[in-house]
Amino acid sequence: MASKPQAAANQRFVEELASRLRRRQIVGSRATALETLLVLRQVVSKARFSNIEQLVEIIRSVGRRLVEAQPKEHSVGNTVRKVLHHIREEYHTATENAPSSSTRKFSIAQFVRQGQPRRNPVVVKSEGKPTLKENDPDDPDSFARGLKPVLMEAIQDVFDELETVYDNISKNAKDHIHSDEIILTLGMSKTVESFLKTASHHRNYTVIVAETAPSYGGRAMAQSLSAAGISTFLVPDSSIYALMSRVNKVILGAHAILANGGMFATTGSLLAATAAHSYSTPVVVCAGQFKVTPLWNLYHEYGALDFGDPSAVLGFDEGDLVNKVDVVNPYYDYVRPELVDAYITNYGDHPPSSIYRLIKESYDDEDIDL
């Protein structure tokens, strides 16, 4: 039995996604999250297990394999954690009639207890329903047969959530953007794009887009926004600070939101956030819940910013110069929590200081290390 999770992690479709992640053929938080989910669905549908621990171990080993393949795409691990969380929940509702719904109610008395790592009483073997019998020696597959439809539904829920993430984030857009405001944004973030477009149905406002070198995602963003009829300015990155005094709000996308309330975001975000901080301009970050990552970046690890190919910054054509200088091209900036004023996710709006709560609600503590 011990070799089984290993075998699951080595299945062909898992291997294929792992190598695509490693070769960076698939990039972007949402794309990787969707692909991960598809692989997990296949894994679960093919898995053979006779109790919940086996299933969890199979999924974790697949998750570990994928995360190792590309540790910089945090949404892979997040998706695995979320699926595990949902599976456990479904399992509890299936095995117990009334799961610990009482603990969900908020009261001061329970506040301290909720801060503690929540221990899921996983090994409660109360066979509430006769159809779901774990470790049945006569028919080892009966448990899997009974549980699988529910699990598929659970995965489908996560899938639906990913599909509708932009709409759910954007639905409150008009509460955040007011008429005649000047908004600054940068990079090409689908979330921010749909957020701004939704707001433009109700409000009349101006967007300043920074070019965001060296990827120049800002150009695509400006094109798309102006095509949607929003009054848009495209400015070079260097003028962000100069323009900040006129900006009412900075709206950014994120690559990953960390547990301390900080985030990894496209290069240039730190520049914009720091400039906004010095003018006390609010910084609002739009991101799906799947970007919330149980990571702290306490030691400001250098490599976490994911350094790419320097040719985008200083190409071969610069000739001799390239041999004499070390060129770095980080994909992301680490933006500290104190520079962010609010996160808008599909679960609602949160201050950076309460991101840890979001993590606790979305994932189980035992999955933080996959």
Place this chain on the structure above:
Amino acid sequence: MTAKETFSPGDALRDVYTRGLVTGDFVLVHGDLVSNIRVDEVVRVHKERKKVDRDAIMTIVVKECGGGGRVVKECGGGGRTRSKGDSSVFVLDSETSECLHYESVIGYPPKTLTKIPREIFVEHPDVEIRNDLIDCGIDICSVEVPSLFQDNFDYLDLRRDFVHGVLTSDLLMKNIYCYVAKDGYAARVQDTKSYDAISKDILSRWAFPLVPDNNHPSGHIYEHRRGNKYIARDNSVVLARTSKIGNNSLVGSSTQVYENAQILSSVIGRNCVIGPHTVIENAYIFDNTKVGAGCLIEKSIIGAGVSVGNDTKIPKGCLIGDGVTLGPGLQLEPFERLSKKSERADDEDQVAAQARLGVDEGIIVWSRPNPTDEDSDEDDEEGVENSKNQRFLRIGDDAEDLHFSDPGSESSDGEEDSSDDDSDLNLGNLPTSSVTSLDTATIAVHSSELVAEKEFRHEVNLSLERAFAEGHSLENAAVELKTLRMASNVPIARVREAVIAAIVERIPIVEGGGIPQRKEIANVIGRWGPLIGRIGGFDAVETISELQAHCTTSSRFPLFGQILAALYQDDIVEEDDIRAWHRLPSSQGGGNEEMKKCWLIGGRMIEQFDEQESDDQDDNEDESE
């Protein structure tokens, strides 16, 4: 699958063909390739092209290196990986990027000229001549490629033999295309120098996503630190507090670095020990090697399991084989190569070398090219095997004393375009090749080439004599000549010269001249004249020039005018061709009496043409009146 009896890419492809392994188009790469270029796009382009042009058998992926055709002494970044000793000149059609001509350029002796067949300029109005392309060693090949190798059993190298052979052959009629990759990284680890350059590129992330902290082939995980330092992630590396790891370095797992040791731009393998106060700069040290205290290692490659004693100095360019024990207190000279003793018997040189360096017995000191002897054997070795050329491939050797310069192409587009103008004809010894100067110096015709040419001449004469005697058909004679040309690799002009000479000599001289002589000439030209046109690359103006040149040295000199007239009668040359030839300054002979006479004869003929024309006009006028 590995094949033990293959020693060249050509052998390998022949092996692939005989085993019938490949049934569709395939991507051919070298085993030493490091690349992040997306091949799918290239394959798509290749497939599309194949639908249009069935003869497109191969697409070569090349990479632009910096400078875009300007002075490319040593290209930056990725250009570090362009080896000086072995680059190439590509002639591409600007529109279709078809590769029209390929010539490899070796570093020493410096190549100053490249010969480009004139036909290219006739057929393609727009060509690019580039020597700023890095050959990535990625080819998209059609099924035919292995079978072509099978047919041409002497092809060894994919570029120098195969590509050159296919492009210069006018029997195969196959096309090769290039795909110029604008971005991406590709380089081949061909020698110690490129090993060094590519390692540096990988460490400074040019080959992203092929970087040590991601995608390591054997699954090691490295932590990427500021300044492109990579330290194994499993917490097993011991770095002393006072040790210094410089930028662009990598330290493998379980390696220990002691106090005040410095590792600068170097790669250290796993389980190594670097002693205190040792300085390692631009060096590559493989697994399980122990370096003692106070050593200095520069620009060298140290194998696995080597033990270097205290206070040993290993200067630039040294290669130390696996398992060698050195020192303590040893001082090597630059570019020394040491390895562990195999079964080879000692000879006196070995003992002397061991004594010179003070290494233990049981270590082989490989002999090295002595720079002082090199002038004497300069001409012995041709091509890439030349020892000076080898120096371009050596780690740590900047070869400054060889004054390698690559000043780029001096010829402008204007010059290239004008090369099919008639003015180029006065390049006496290179009549059909336009010459693009890569440097101001000129190249001397090798004596060996002359010998080969003489032999070829003889062969052509024999073959023509047979044809004349046995009355072969024109087609057969032409094919025979073509094959001869292939076999001895001479330009088409030589063949034409030889054919004209043979035909002229064929004409019997009739005493007294007059009508019978003219009849003989008409007979011979009528029968064999079209052969001149059949051998390919026909150019009427050149034909006349060659006829003129031959007649001046032959006993058939007086017949020049009549032969010319016969050629004109048989429509082998046209009136305009004769006029064009007559206008050429070289046709006047430049002081040569006979040449001058021929020119005058030509002049008379043109006068006749003029008269005829005016007669015609007169006739017309008469008629109109």
